[in-house]
Amino acid sequence: MDATALWQRYQDWLYYHEGLGFYLDISRMRFDDAFVESLQPKFDKAFTDMAELEKGAIANPDENRMVGHYWLRNHTLAPTPELQDEIVNTLEQIEVFAEKVKTGGIHPPRAQRFTDIISIGIGGSALGPEFVAEALAPDFPPLKIHFIDNSDPAGIDRILTHLRNSLASTLVLVISKSGGTPEPRNGMIEVKKAYAGQNLDFANYAVAITSADSNLDKLAKSEGWMATFPMYDWVGGRTSELSAVGLVPAALQDIDVQKMLEGAKEMDDATRINDIKKNPAALLALSWYYAGNGRGEKDMVVLPYKDSLCLFSRYLQQLVMESLGKEKDLDGKTVYQGIAVYGNKGSTDQHAYVQQLREGVANFFATFIEVLEDRNGVSPEIDPGVTSGDYLSGFLQGTRQALYDNHRDSITVTIPQVNPRTVGALIALYERAVGFYGNLVNINAYHQPGVEAGKKAAATILDLQKQVVEVLQTEKTPLSLQEIAEKANASDQIEPIYKIVRHLAANQRGVVLDGHPGEPGSLKVSLS
Numbered sequence: 079m080d081a082t083a084l085w086q087r088y089q090d091w092l093y094y095h096e097g098l099g100f101y102l103d104i105s106r107m108r109f110d111d112a113f114v115e116s117l118q119p120k121f122d123k124a125f126t127d128m129a130e131l132e133k134g135a136i137a138n139p140d141e142n143r144m145v146g147h148y149w150l151r152n153h154t155l156a157p158t159p160e161l162q163d164e165i166v167n168t169l170e171q172i173e174v175f176a177e178k179v180k181t182g183g184i185h186p187p188r189a190q191r192f193t194d195i196i197s198i199g200i201g202g203s204a205l206g207p208e209f210v211a212e213a214l215a216p217d218f219p220p221l222k223i224h225f226i227d228n229s230d231p232a233g234i235d236r237i238l239t240h241l242r243n244s245l246a247s248t249l250v251l252v253i254s255k256s257g258g259t260p261e262p263r264n265g266m267i268e269v270k271k272a273y274a275g276q277n278l279d280f281a282n283y284a285v286a287i288t289s290a291d292s293n294l295d296k297l298a299k300s301e302g303w304m305a306t307f308p309m310y311d312w313v314g315g316r317t318s319e320l321s322a323v324g325l326v327p328a329a330l331q332d333i334d335v336q337k338m339l340e341g342a343k344e345m346d347d348a349t350r351i352n353d354i355k356k357n358p359a360a361l362l363a364l365s366w367y368y369a370g371n372g373r374g375e376k377d378m379v380v381l382p383y384k385d386s387l388c389l390f391s392r393y394l395q396q397l398v399m400e401s402l403g404k405e406k407d408l409d410g411k412t413v414y415q416g417i418a419v420y421g422n423k424g425s426t427d428q429h430a431y432v433q434q435l436r437e438g439v440a441n442f443f444a445t446f447i448e449v450l451e452d453r454n455g456v457s458p459e460i461d462p463g464v465t466s467g468d469y470l471s472g473f474l475q476g477t478r479q480a481l482y483d484n485h486r487d488s489i490t491v492t493i494p495q496v497n498p499r500t501v502g503a504l505i506a507l508y509e510r511a512v513g514f515y516g517n518l519v520n521i522n523a524y525h526q527p528g529v530e531a532g533k534k535a536a537a538t539i540l541d542l543q544k545q546v547v548e549v550l551q552t553e554k555t556p557l558s559l560q561e562i563a564e565k566a567n568a569s570d571q572i573e574p575i576y577k578i579v580r581h582l583a584a585n586q587r588g589v590v591l592d593g594h595p596g597e598p599g600s601l602k603v604s605l606s
């Protein structure tokens with residue numbers, strides 16, 4: 079296509095949202111009108127199903143749940159007055175609580191103010207808050223946030239060491255929808271021990287965000303934690319950023335949560351229009367479908383050209399891959415759906431992996447996220463008449479062009495500024511696009527059955543570890559791995575047993591390995 083035709087295509091397909099100053103450009107996706115027409119019936123169904131979902135249909139049939147994250151930013155849409163009240167009341171409670179904490183109305187026993195937050199959570203209970211903190215927290219927030227989002231002891235130590243002199247003014251958010259996920263539970267127990275180690279009563283510092291009656295909820299209530307905020311069964315973890323999960327940490331950092339909700343609501347309104355060309359989420363879903371033939375044949379590379387948005391791709395990884403990565407479709411047919419997502423930020427990635435994108439295997443499409451405002455204020459000149467922002471903008475245009483010239487498609491999302499409204503809008507845009515795409519390919523985008531397999535396998539390993547230690551305690555003489563396996567009634571588990579004892583031996587847990595480390599079969603295992 080020559081430059082004139084491309085410019086025309088750009089104008090024909092450009093979506094612009096006036097209220098948000100938001101642009102979506104899918105002109106560099108090479109679909110034609112016949113393709114769009116061919117998807118129209120699927121979109122008609124997607125629009126109808128989405129409307130039903132918003133009215134409270136059981137859109138997550140496997141878990142028999144409604145899917146209501148859109149109600150969070152427009153409570154009048156929630157299907158019952160009780161739900162509507164709950165949404166309004168929770169938001170009010172969050173704002174009142176955050177204001178009191180920030181102004182010292184609520185303060186820790188031995189300090190005038192809280193200065194820091196440790197936020198403990200994983201997956202949907204971490205990625206949104208992490209993304210938003212990076213994107214929107216002021217340079218000097220009233221409370222500085224630190225995340226424990228894993229069961230990595232060294233990672234936990236790092237945070238606790240940084241905060242060892244300010245634990246007495248650190249508020250702890252424990253975020254878990256189910257209230258039973260092992261990683262946040264481990265983090266919470268370790269953090270609690272650190273407080274006890276400084277003679278601080280954890281309950282005076284801890285806040286739970288979880289579902290009613292979960293184990294975490296019960297614990298928080300029985301120990302009299304500072305506060306508890308609800309997670310609803312109709313909000314999935316990966317779409318929970320605009321529930322208490324994301325709003326409590328955001329409000330505590332002085333991020334305008336009302337503006338985030340406002341931006342999301344405006345985008346929700348825009349993505350409720352039943353016309354592909356006038357609906358930015360539909361345009362995204364259409365582009366994804368085109369790129370990967372509706373089978374996820376191409377990966378989504380997300381390239382925000384703005385440092386503060388660098389966690390957007392990680393956030394989207396869960397939203398897209400956990401929602402769309404499914405073995406079965408809604409009819410029970412094996413389909414192995416999904417779209418792989420990765421990315422970091424431009425122009426940094428141009429010096430890392432863009433080489434492969436430009437010239438290597440063409441198994442992706444790019445999404446550029448462009449921010450029009452370079453910085454708050456005037457930029458110095460780097461060269462006569464040129465700023466670093468001009469460079470960044472040029473790099474984006476250049477990479478987009480270079481990819482296109484080599485038959486690599488791309489989408490460009492443009493926002494005027496990184497602010498609470500535009501971040502809320504981006505979250506809402508991708509939530510809806512994922513919902514539409516799930517519908518186009520006929521999968522349940524709101525459950526995650528595959529995650530359970532890994533969790534169960536991990537639990538089995540921990541049980542096996544207990545058995546192994548019991549065997550070693552009973553026997554008292556060095557044993558081969560084979561002997562341990564037999565005595566533990568786990569003859570088919572020699573390799574996991576080897577890994578368990580190797581791990582225990584590496585961590586001062588009283589297990590000793592004799593023999594050559596490179597020949598595991600020769601090892602003798604005993605207790606020290």
Ligand SMILES: O=P(O)(O)OC[C@H]1O[C@H](O)[C@H](O)[C@@H](O)[C@@H]1O
Pocket residue numbers: 200201202203253254255256257258259262315316400526529
């Ligand atoms: O918030 P939680 O219940 O602790 O869950 C945290 C995360 O755990 C999982 O395993 C799910 O796959 C995620 O969707 C979820 O966000």
